[in-house]
Amino acid sequence: MIKLQIPATSANLGAGFDALGLALQLYNDVEMEECDTVAITSADDTPVPADESNLIYTSAKDLYQVCGKTLKGLRLVQTNRIPMTRGLGSSSACVVAGLVGANMLLGDPLDTDDLVDLAAQIEGHPDNTAPALLGGIVTAVFDGRRVHWVKQEVYTKLRFAAMIPDFELKTERARACLPTEVSHKDAVYNLSRAALFSASLLTGKFENLRTAVHDKLHQPYRMALIPRAREVFDIAYAHGAYAVYISGAGPTIMAIADEDNAYFAGKLRFSLDNAGLKGWQVLEMKIDNTGCTLL
Ligand code: HSE
Numbered sequence: 001m002i003k004l005q006i007p008a009t010s011a012n013l014g015a016g017f018d019a020l021g022l023a024l025q026l027y028n029d030v031e032m033e034e035c036d037t038v039a040i041t042s043a044d045d046t047p048v049p050a051d052e053s054n055l056i057y058t059s060a061k062d063l064y065q066v067c068g069k070t071l072k073g074l075r076l077v078q079t080n081r082i083p084m085t086r087g088l089g090s091s092s093a094c095v096v097a098g099l100v101g102a103n104m105l106l107g108d109p110l111d112t113d114d115l116v117d118l119a120a121q122i123e124g125h126p127d128n129t130a131p132a133l134l135g136g137i138v139t140a141v142f143d144g145r146r147v148h149w150v151k152q153e154v155y156t157k158l159r160f161a162a163m164i165p166d167f168e169l170k171t172e173r174a175r176a177c178l179p180t181e182v183s184h185k186d187a188v189y190n191l192s193r194a195a196l197f198s199a200s201l202l203t204g205k206f207e208n209l210r211t212a213v214h215d216k217l218h219q220p221y222r223m224a225l226i227p228r229a230r231e232v233f234d235i236a237y238a239h240g241a242y243a244v245y246i247s248g249a250g251p252t253i254m255a256i257a258d259e260d261n262a263y264f265a266g267k268l269r270f271s272l273d274n275a276g277l278k279g280w281q282v283l284e285m286k287i288d289n290t291g292c293t294l295l
Pocket of ligand 1: 017127
């Protein structure tokens with residue numbers, strides 16, 4: 001039995017739409033072994049598809065197909081700690097688990113680049129899948145066939161406080177609200193900030209992060225799909241966040257705070273409650289630098 005641990009991810013990081021993402025220390029576990037049937041169970045109370053539509057299973061099957069093999073069946077046991085459909089990379093964790101597990105079952109025929117490419121092709125965007133596989137902060141360009149990527153480990157103890165509402169937002173809906181064209185000015189606005197984000201995170205110039213997470217490509221449109229999002233941003237900034245942005249396609253709102261901001265999560269919780277936003281969970285995490293790991 002193979003047992004994998006796959007991290008949650010936060011994509012876009014404000015301006016780096018479809019290009020930047022990082023891994024966080026919140027993990028799903030997947031146990032996997034080949035068998036003659038499809039036997040999928042949840043080790044916790046999270047309902048998971050137990051048939052051949054299961055994303056871990058279909059991703060494993062895709063890898064077998066690439067390698068010219070037939071997957072007869074799998075036994076899967078899933079432990080899901082990453083909230084689903086909330087912009088924290090739960091689908092990417094499934095894709096990565098399926099690919100990495102299947103690759104191990106076949107004796108590692110594919111290398112890391114192959115896995116990064118396949119994961120992006122299955123999921124559609126590399127900014128969640130690549131950090132789920134690799135850890136750290138990943139800069140990725142998907143040219144439609146291959147992913148050109150750089151993973152950088154991040155040695156900060158910054159706090160990433162995810163404020164997770166009790167409603168879901170499907171990525172398809174969060175993409176359908178985006179414009180098909182943007183102005184040259186807006187493109188420059190975003191690309192300069194996306195570059196500023198990773199450079200500032202990696203060099204410790206955290207005072208730049210607030211400017212770096214502003215964008216014109218997706219957040220202004222997605223805010224309308226997340227009731228009271230503006231208030232949640234304001235609460236996080238009021239408690240000293242360096243930066244606040246919509247995580248992935250949302251609806252989770254991520255706030256980055258200094259390691260010395262000791263009671264950041266508690267203050268967010270208290271203020272959200274006071275504002276009548278009790279349905280929003282607060283989960284504080286650090287950056288994961290290892291990505292998908294064999295336990
Ligand atoms: N970059 C993607 C988006 C992340 O914002 O739609 C979700 O896969």
